[in-house]
């Protein structure tokens with residue numbers, strides 16, 4: 001189950017990544033991974049295992065204290081200023097709490113995904129090129145809510161809000177998509193609908209995707225590859241078929257039960 | 265044992281409030297000494313006060329004389345509020361921890377705002393009358409500076425309490441600071457800021473009524489003239505008009521603010 | 526990334542209400558700007574050349590004075606600021622004393638019922654609207670120049686604000702403790718002392734402190750009309766444009782107010 005540490009290659013490469021928070025807590029203890037282009041990776045592990053930390057090093061919302069993350073040949077860990085922003089604009093992110101601007105319209109939220117690629121003046125004046133506006137509407141159509149474009153974001157249901165979150169990330173035309181527990185605030189049927197949308201879009205556009213999930217069954221349903229974390233260390237790395245109940249009990253360090261399943 | 269444990273905090277509590285009381289009493293003794301406050305004046309003052317009001321039968325023929333300075337008073341307040349808001353906006357973002365450029369400029373902005381707010385409006389007015397001469401201009405400048413201090417302080421408190429989620433989302437998108445402010449911060453604070461602008465306009469109307477006392481334009485000039493010449497009927501009309509205008513603007517502003525939020 | 530997807534080029538038109546709101550926002554801003562221009566144009570501002578000559582005469586000496594405060598007047602400025610401080614204390618205390626009974630009348634949920642609430646509230650609004658500096662002028666005429674006039678003006682004016690917030694606090698109190706004391710056989714006075722006062726006191730105190738911060742600023746300027754405190758020596762120096770001395774006074778005022786504000790807001794945070 002231990003990965004052979006070789007030269008890190010692939011679309012996203014974690015090279016011996018360590019994260020120590022200001023509190024002194026070591027959240028990642030040397031993670032080395034290579035994720036090929038287009039792969040749909042699900043990260044599982046108990047609360048506090050370091051899943052969010054891992055995902056956040058990919059777009060440098062958390063900066064590793066040693067080691068580095070290379071995304072499509074760019075060392076994002078050491079990128080700063082304009083270079084960092086350019087690298088981030090290629091990486092979409094979806095949040096558990098959606099992180100929409102609630103008082104703005106849906107389409108404005110989606111358009112904000114274009115900001116990283118625009119000249120600053122266009123962004124500040126909200127002067128989006130026609131093509132960008134059309135693209136944003138298309139993103140909304142792809143997540144299935146084209147008719148909600150001019151509704152205020154806080155008037156949507158949770159599932160619809162998360163779809164707006166996906167559309168915003170999609171509007172970036174990303175080659176990498178990160179999702180930190182994207183369905184944790186949603187009910188089971190909605191969870192499945194949102195995950196299917198995410199997976200379908202990632203397939204269609206060939207987007208390399210890393211998703212944190214709590215639920216074993218969902219991880220098995222959607223992943224190309226499952227990575228198990230415990231205490232800041234990768235303890236499992238394999239296909240959904242290899243991720244047996246026994247493997248999960250090893251990752252979680254306890255017997256699994258119904259609470260670990262989302263159900264259908 | 266349990267008795268003692270319960271008694272202890274009560275005893276210290278009592279000592280504490282006793283010390284506080286003694287300190288406050290001492291403060292007042294010193295205050296009376298320092299200000300030579302004349303308690304008797306309370307009663308003579310009160311009777312003078314009521315006598316003053318008794319004489320204020322408004323002379324409505326003074327109205328034509330009142331309109332031009334009244335209009336100027338409102339103009340001063342309005343212009344100062346608008347300019348103050350325009351200057352306050354960038355300061356709001358500089359002074360808020362979650363939108364600041366760097367710690368140094370944040371500290372500078374905060375210090376500037378603290379100084380702006382600690383100088384009373386009438387003092388600003390007197391200061392600029394000395395520099396710019398009599399008239400409405402020093403009034404506008406004084407109230408503008410005062411508005412900046414109040415608005416930017418209230419604004420940056422609002423900015424610091426916004427939902428940080430969208431900020432993080434736009435950071436992940438790779439948007440720069442200004443774009444992030446426009447898309448993630450402004451929508452969250454716009455309604456509150458407009459409400460604060462109305463509130464500052466209310467304050468400015470009240471202030472611009474009196475800055476004429478130091479020569480900074482508006483109706484205060486006339487107010488002072490009437491008082492100096494003991495023109496009670498004119499004064500009565502003037503005070504009546506000020507009352508109506510201030511209350512009307514307050515009422516309008518409160519109504520508009522209640523609709524905003 | 527997908528070459529297969531056709532690049533979209535249609536933008537669905539915004540619905541009518543969105544376009545209307547956008548138009549109204551633009552119109553609103555246009556009205557504000559038009560009013561602004563109109564106000565500036567009709568306000569009888571001095572000509573640029575007059576402003577320029579005023580600045581020429583005063584700006585440089587002012588700046589020079591501001592960076593080199595005159596330490597000889599430090600003692601005078603400090604002493605006047607101390608008197609100002611105590612004026613604010615007495616003015617606030619007077620206001621609180623007067624506002625206390627009035628606020629119970631204006632609240633209308635405890636004493637006297639609602640019959641007196643409206644006149645009480647109107648009186649408070651009237652007091653608040655009456656400019657403080659006019660009160661100061663009246664009291665200077667009546668009691669002669671000096672701190673007493675300023676204290677009286679602040680005291681009266683503060684009734685408006687304090688009475689308003691006091692009565693809001695009273696209207697928001699929890700009736701439970703009052704009923705408990707009445708049920709235990711307590712009379713009106715008992716109810717008041719043991720159920721009302723403990724509930725309202727922290728909030729009252731906090732608002733009194735806040736008003737004190739405001740009054741300290743007022744007290745610093747009331748002297749300009751002769752009502753005591755630092756305003757008088759300051760405005761004399763302003764009239765004679767002794768900028769270095771003005772500078773010293775400003776430093777004392779700002780420093781004093783900043784420190785008192787910080788202390789006062791710390792106490793307020795601990796109160797509520």
Ligand SMILES: Nc1ncnc2c1ncn2[C@@H]1O[C@H](COP(=O)(O)OP(=O)(O)OP(=O)(O)O)[C@@H](O)[C@H]1O
Pocket residue numbers: 021022023025026027045046047048049050051052053054
């Ligand atoms: N900003 C931070 N400062 C200090 N410690 C942090 C911070 N963020 C996370 N941690 C700590 O780092 C460890 C890993 O946290 P992380 O959020 O990555 O876990 P997680 O696997 O995502 O957990 P969950 O499933 O609860 O989201 C935890 O012990 C957490 O308390």
Ligand SMILES: [Mg+2]
Pocket residue numbers: 051052053180
């Ligand atoms: Mg997490």
